[in-house]
Amino acid sequence: xxxxxxxxxxxxxxxxxxxxxxxxxxxxxxxxxxxxxxxxxxxxxxxxxxxxxxxxxxxxxxxxxxxxxxxxxxxxxxxxxxxxxxxxxxxxxxxxxxxxxxxxxxxxxxxxxxxxxxxxxxxxxxxxxxxxxxxxxxxxxxxxxxxxxxxxxxxxxxxxxxxxxxxxxxxxxxxxxxxxxxxxxxxxxxxxxxxxxxxxxxxxxxxxxxxxxxxxxxxxxxxxxxxxxxxxxxxxxxxxxxxxxxxxxxxxxxxxxxxxxxxxxxxxxxxxxxxxxxxxxxxxxxxxxxxxxxxxxxxxxx
Ligand SMILES: [Mg+2]
Numbered sequence: 001x002x003x004x005x006x007x008x009x010x011x012x013x014x015x016x017x018x019x020x021x022x023x024x025x026x027x028x029x030x031x032x033x034x035x036x037x038x039x040x041x042x043x044x045x046x047x048x049x050x051x052x053x054x055x056x057x058x059x060x061x062x063x064x065x066x067x068x069x070x071x072x073x074x075x076x077x078x079x080x081x082x083x084x085x086x087x088x089x090x091x092x093x094x095x096x097x098x099x100x101x102x103x104x105x106x107x108x109x110x111x112x113x114x115x116x117x118x119x120x121x122x123x124x125x126x127x128x129x130x131x132x133x134x135x136x137x138x139x140x141x142x143x144x145x146x147x148x149x150x151x152x153x154x155x156x157x158x159x160x161x162x163x164x165x166x167x168x169x170x171x172x173x174x175x176x177x178x179x180x181x182x183x184x185x186x187x188x189x190x191x192x193x194x195x196x197x198x199x200x201x202x203x204x205x206x207x208x209x210x211x212x213x214x215x216x217x218x219x220x221x222x223x224x225x226x227x228x229x230x231x232x233x234x235x236x237x238x239x240x241x242x243x244x245x246x247x248x249x250x251x252x253x254x255x256x257x258x259x260x261x262x263x264x265x266x267x268x269x270x271x272x273x274x275x276x277x278x279x280x281x282x283x284x285x286x287x288x289x290x291x292x293x294x295x296x297x298x299x300x301x302x
Contacts, residue, residue: 005159005160005163005175006156006159006160006163007160007163007164007167007175008157008160008161008163008164009164009167009168010164011122011161011164011165011168012164012168014121015243015244015246016230016234016243016244016245016246017123017245017246017247017248018123018124018125018126018226018230018245018246018247018248019114019115019118019123019125019126019247019248019249019250020125020126020127020128020223020226020247020248020249020250021111021114021115021125021126021127021128021250022111022127022128022129022250022251022252022253022256022282023127023129023131023138023141024052024053024129024130024131024252025052025053025056025109025252025282026109026110026111026250026251026252026282027109027111027112027115027127027145028094028097028098028101028109028112028145029051029053029097029100029106029109030052030093030094030096030097031093031096031097032052032078032079032089032090032093033049033050033051033078034049034050034051034052034055034075034076034078034079035047035049035067035068035074035075035076035077035078036048036049036050036055036065036066036067036068036075037065037066037067037068038064038065039063039064039065039066045066047068048065053252056252056253056254056255056283059255060255076132076195079130079131079132079133079195080131080132080133080196081132081133081134081137081196086133086134086137087133087134087136087137087140087141090131090133090137090138090140090141091137091140091141091144094141094144094145095144095148098144098145098148098149099148101149102148102149107285109252109282109285110250110252110280110282110285110287110288110289110290111250111280111282111289111290113289114248114250114289115145116145116149116150116154119142119145119146119150119158120150120154120157120158120161121158121161122158122161122162122164122165122185124188124189124230124233125189125190126189126190126191126192126222126223126225126226126229127141127142127189127190127191127192128190128192128194128219128222128223128226129192129193129194130193130194130195130215130218130219131193131194131195131196132193132195132196132197133193133196134193134196134198135191135192135193135196135198136191137193138191138192138193139186139189139191142186142189142191143182143186146158146182159178159181159182162181162182162184162185163175163181166181166184169237170237188233190222190225190226190229192222192225192226194215194218194219194221194222195215195218199218199222200212200218203218203221206221207221215256216255216256216259216260217259219251219256219259219260220259220260220263220267223249223260223263223268224267224268224271226247227247227268227271227272227275230245230247231245231272244274244276245274245275245276246275246276246277246278247275247276247277247278248277248278248279248280249277249278249279249280250279250280250282250290251279251280251281251282252281252282252283252290253283254281254283257279257281257283257293260279261279261293261295264277264279264295264296265295265296268296269295269296275296276294276296277294277295277296278292278293278294278295279292279293279295280292280293281293
């Protein structure tokens with residue numbers, strides 16, 4: 001083994017804890033706007049752009065708000081990849097949102113610190129968002145977060161952990177460059193933007209009758225994919241799954257939280273009886289890290 005490089009071999013003693021993060025208002029308060037129309041007192045409709053945080057509150061209010069030309073694609077145009085540099089708008093908004101936190105202009109969103117710790121520890125995670133970007137766009141956003149938010153010490157700790165996992169589970173003694181190891185780590189994680197054309201195609205392929213469903217149902221599909229992904233990785237590494245596996249899910253949209261809680265209770269906990277699921281409702285910005293709900297915790301069945 002290369003002795004100059006720090007390798008944290010103790011990662012093998014760690015618990016199997018993984019996270020699924022919503023992006024907007026959970027990891028970052030993005031400046032991206034949703035373009036709606038709002039009913040005026042005289043009965044006419046006027047353009048009205050709202051933040052994602054406000055949208056989470058008003059999205060069921062179809063009396064007072066509607067998408068332009070009754071077309072949700074127009075309302076969410078800033079949440080899609082566009083033009084010759086498809087990821088650029090997302091990366092620019094991500095940069096702006098991170099800078100606002102680093103410069104102390106706004107407090108970090110509820111799961112900002114958990115995400116930072118997840119990266120530092122080199123743990124597997126998924127981003128599951130109602131945005132419509134390509135997976136690769138979200139992955140670039142994660143990489144930007146890593147570059148901008150992690151301190152030098154945290155980055156070194158992350159590298160030692162990533163090498164530790166490679167050593168313990170892949171039997172690696174000679175490691176790639178930092179960039180190569182980060183690339184490998186990022187490739188193990190999942191990046192699901194559930195309104196993207198590729199996500200819809202992929203879900204249609206994997207669903208009875210090709211149904212892609214509502215935004216909540218798509219998030220459920222993405223969550224299930226991640227849990228299966230984790231279980232496959234643990235099986236591949238020869239881990240007998242004798243230690244508890246826990247999967248945390250955080251989202252600031254109460255409708256998503258309710259839908260996911262229900263989905264875990266009725267479906268996921270049956271398919272994965274050994275997994276402990278924890279849901280973090282981060283809708284209240286005054287509750288640091290959100291309200292924690294343990295949905296299922298039958299730990300000894302693997
Ligand atoms: Mg959100």
